[in-house]
Amino acid sequence: MTFTTPSRSDTRTVDVAPLGDRPRSVLAALLASAAVVLTAACTESTSGGTKVQGQDVQSAGGAEDAAADGQDGSDGSDGALDATDGQDATDAVDGDDGAIDGTEGEDGVDATDNADRIDFDPVTTNEKGLTPELSFTVPEDAISFHITAVTTGETGITIGLLQDPVGTYLVPKAWYNSPLNQGPSLCLGCRIRVVGAESAQGVLVPNTTEQSVKPGKYKLSFFTYTTTQGNVFEAPVTTPIEAQVTAHVLIRRSSNGPPAESILNLNLHFTGAGGLSADNAPDDPRIKKALQTFKDIYAQRGIAVGEVRYKDIDAGLKKIESISGPGNDFALVARLTEGNEEGINVIFVDSITESSNPFGGFVVILGVAGGIPGPAGVQGTAKSAVFVSLQDFSAQGGPSPDEGIGQVMAHECGHYLGLFHSSENSSGGQGIHDPLPDTEENDASNLMYFAGSGSNLSEGQGFVLRNNPWVVPK
Incomplete structure (x- = not known):
């Protein structure tokens, strides 16, 4: 399996074994390398569009x-x-x-x-x-x-x-x-x-x-x-x-049990990627469409989007080239959210790559979250953000920026609020599934499916989302 990914100035091809075939040590290394990532399309030599999960993929092994x-x-x-x-x-x-x-x-x-x-x-x-x-x-x-x-x-x-x-x-x-x-x-x-x-x-x-x-x-x-x-x-x-x-x-x-309806506030940060800024983003059709997609997905489980705040971040940080290790770009930018109002910090960048992966080369990423879940009740930590790439992945069978921003936002915010992948890539190995009994296994229509192509949320997933303190009861 070859995974072709652009680096800063060239294109590199990385030979990658199916995830299920990798030794547990390799899977653990992937886990330790970063938070949660949704990787770009990974294409077979004869067919395209198969996506792989490079972060929270595990080998169950009992x-x-x-x-x-x-x-x-x-x-x-x-x-x-x-x-x-x-x-x-x-x-x-x-x-x-x-x-x-x-x-x-x-x-x-x-x-x-x-x-x-x-x-x-x-x-x-x-x-x-x-x-x-x-x-x-x-x-x-x-x-x-x-x-x-x-x-x-x-x-x-x-x-x-x-x-x-x-x-x-x-x-x-x-x-x-x-x-x-x-x-x-x-x-x-x-x-x-x-x-x-x-x-x-x-x-x-x-x-x-x-x-x-x-x-x-x-x-x-x-x-x-x-x-x-x-x-x-x-x-x-x-x-x-x-x-x-x-x-x-x-x-x-709550004396009445978990809330049925809640509100989630968002802090949207712009680095100049895609020509977006805090001034023009509210009227930009890409961001308007992304927010509507995000709202539609979360509304399924009684979560409405509350305040949406638009903020600028240094344009020198629009390319994220490392998400783990000493001095990584993810941590550098996430720490800039210190002092922000309550809400999940979503940061839009030109591209996200990881050069320290154990297979060499560069892994290209659609989006990455600061944890499952991320920190709550505090801003400005090294994990206090969700990053979304505006890179065009349509040539590799993935989404274009116009189509995929809102869905990637929703998927990564799902991780940040506590959701695991509903099912991991089971190619060549045992499938791993989330701890929720009502999410169907290997259901590509689920928002949290590893390939990131779905938009549905189960009742159990809604239960987890509404339990997170970033999600405020109405």
């Missing part, structure tokens, strides 16, 4: 059985700080169980007006990459909560553990050491599926209709790490690293 029962390293020998390890926690420690309690903000409401906010004092991970055990209390009327953790530079970060009030591990200890998961990049078998990220991570609970929020005290920790890989045939090496972590929890509450 991972559904891993971690879900909390046995994956839960015996305390994995370096995680158990409640009895309070002597390792040097911050203000709750004497009940050794976990550090979060503190509720003034009036219990902060960055997002529709959620209570609990902040943790900054903590530093130990030589095993683990923070002290933290805790927070969820009230009786909570319907969901969102955890955001931010660390320094492009350090990798993920949930070390998440335990509910009755002792069930939603994310078990040391899950990232299990050969059935993709290192710290993805816990496919966790009750709450989580994805590791560089610099900032979001976790939404619940992100499936098969789980619900239980009131009471939750315990969690974070794991910080670096990942290196010698070549594509070697397993990536994850190394724990000491780093500072700042985290908060946003808790959605």
Whole structure:
């Protein structure tokens, strides 16, 4: 399979094996390389239009059985700080169980007006990459909560553990050491599926209709790490690293259950790509069509677009040439959203490429989101954005800018709000599907299908979207 992609000044051809045929080490490397990407068309030598997913593609390998029962390293020998390890926690420690309690903000409401906010004092991970055990209390009327953790530079970060009030591990200890998961990049078998990220991570609970929020005290920790890989045939090496972590929890509450109707605000940023600016974009037919497409898709599940704000960003940043690693362009531009109003930041650029992929050459990308989900209740992190390319992919069987902008926006914002691909590319291997029981497998009409060609949303997907604190109840 050949994947022809333009670089800065030439065209490069990369020989790529079908995703399902790649060794797990390679898939893990792809996972660790960035947030969530929707790649450009990948054409067979005899036929075109087959798209591949270069980011959140996983090899299941029976991972559904891993971690879900909390046995994956839960015996305390994995370096995680158990409640009895309070002597390792040097911050203000709750004497009940050794976990550090979060503190509720003034009036219990902060960055997002529709959620209570609990902040943790900054903590530093130990030589095993683990923070002290933290805790927070969820009230009786909570319907969901969102955890955001931010660390320094492009350090990798993920949930070390998440335990509910009755002792069930939603994310078990040391899950990232299990050969059935993709290192710290993805816990496919966790009750709450989580994805590791560089610099900032979001976790939404619940992100499936098969789980619900239980009131009471939750315990969690974070794991910080670096990942290196010698070549594509070697397993990536994850190394724990000491780093500072700042985290908060946003808790959605409702006496009437999850809202049936909600509003999502958007901050649209323009780099000059496609001749667009904050001044002319509101009247540009491409943006008007994209917004209408976006609105139509989200309206299926009771989500209306609220405020749409138009902003300019430095025109020197219109080409994104790296989405992971030290000093990557994604992080550089995403951090410019600091101080923005509430809403998802969507940034339009000429093109998005990734030059550090393990197969060499350049991978060309339609759009990329800052996480599954992205950070909430904070702007200006290295993951606080969704990027959309205005590059014309019609020659490769993909969309033209006139046709595809709104659909790519909707797909990537779906990731940012907590949706996984409904089904991954299963060519040559086992198919991977999202944790929602009502999304049909391999349904190309679904918005979150890996090829990015659909527009439908299931009721379960709407449930996840409306649980995210960026989506405000009407």
